[in-house]
Amino acid sequence: MSDEAESFVLGRQVAPAEQSACLDRLERAVRVRTDLRPRIGLVLGSGLGGLADAMDLEVAIPFAELPGWPAATAPGHAGRWLFGRLSGVPVMIQQGRFHLYEGHAAGFVVQPVLLMSRLGTEILVLTNAAGGVNVDYAAGTLMVIADHLNLTGLSPLLGANAPELGPRFPDMTAVWDGELRTRLHRAAEAEGLALTEGVYACLPGPSYETPAEVRMLRTLGADAVGMSTALEALAAHWAGVRVCGVSLVTNPGAGVSGAPLSHTDVLAAAQAAGPRLAQLIGRFVAELGSS
Numbered sequence: 674m675s676d677e678a679e680s681f682v683l684g685r686q687v688a689p690a691e692q693s694a695c696l697d698r699l700e701r702a703v704r705v706r707t708d709l710r711p712r713i714g715l716v717l718g719s720g721l722g723g724l725a726d727a728m729d730l731e732v733a734i735p736f737a738e739l740p741g742w743p744a745a746t747a748p749g750h751a752g753r754w755l756f757g758r759l760s761g762v763p764v765m766i767q768q769g770r771f772h773l774y775e776g777h778a779a780g781f782v783v784q785p786v787l788l789m790s791r792l793g794t795e796i797l798v799l800t801n802a803a804g805g806v807n808v809d810y811a812a813g814t815l816m817v818i819a820d821h822l823n824l825t826g827l828s829p830l831l832g833a834n835a836p837e838l839g840p841r842f843p844d845m846t847a848v849w850d851g852e853l854r855t856r857l858h859r860a861a862e863a864e865g866l867a868l869t870e871g872v873y874a875c876l877p878g879p880s881y882e883t884p885a886e887v888r889m890l891r892t893l894g895a896d897a898v899g900m901s902t903a904l905e906a907l908a909a910h911w912a913g914v915r916v917c918g919v920s921l922v923t924n925p926g927a928g929v930s931g932a933p934l935s936h937t938d939v940l941a942a943a944q945a946a947g948p949r950l951a952q953l954i955g956r957f958v959a960e961l962g963s964s
């Protein structure tokens with residue numbers, strides 16, 4: 674293992690064929706710290722770190738302590754792994770994520786979810802803060818992701834494939850697992866939480882959309898828009914992990930209400946609604962654990 678292989682270079686492409694060697698190093702670094710085998714992996718988006726408070730923490734690992742990884746830089750992102758139990762179920766929680774808009778390559782953006790798969794995760798729960806494209810979505814709306822539009826123009830699967838991880842041409846008919854979606858709705862009902870379902874559109878950011886872009890997204894069939902999640906879902910599905918996700922709509926999309934958008938407001942809205950999302954996911958995980 675050379676130092677060069679471990680040094681982080683922003684934007685360096687990672688082809689699928691290169692992932693296994695990276696995952697070997699990452700797995701070794703994690704296994705020095707914990708032997709927990711997570712059944713469920715969770716990714717917490719902007720301002721949504723609160724779910725972590727509900728877990729029985731075994732160990733926290735800052736991203737920057739793993740070979741080849743930098744600290745997460747996006748505001749509102751802690752940038753660390755939490756290993757432990759949530760509702761009694763062994764989980765690993767990714768508190769913060771890497772984004773295209775930070776300059777990361779698509780193959781790097783998905784390395785965390787591939788690491789989850791490598792460590793034994795069978796089910797991935799993705800969360801994010803999103804803008805509402807659907808005019809019926811008020812700030813605070815929780816939306817199960819039924820499907821996505823990857824409008825980044827990028828794929829984490831560009832380059833030589835790694836057949837040991839996933840197929841060259843993965844089927845995308847059912848990325849967002851139907852049974853898990855049903856379970857999310859059941860958990861919402863049990864907790865008395867309103868929960869809708871829709872299509873998430875992913876753009877690279879970092880600018881928010883123009884009003885014309887939000888109208889375009891609506892025409893394309895999107896209900897919510899954000900700057901993450903789709904590539905992670907794609908890669909996890911490719912690697913055979915069952916995927917589900919929930920968007921927290923922090924604001925009506927640009928032009929819908931006429932109000933300007935700001936990251937400060939997005940974080941505040943995420944923090945305000947975060948406890949409801951934590952309640953939903955906590956119940957969902959508990960029910961999975963008892964099944």
Ligand code: HPA
Nearest residue numbers: 802803804898899900939
């Ligand atoms: N657009 C894109 N990403 C977002 C938004 C938005 O309006 N709100 C929160 N994340």
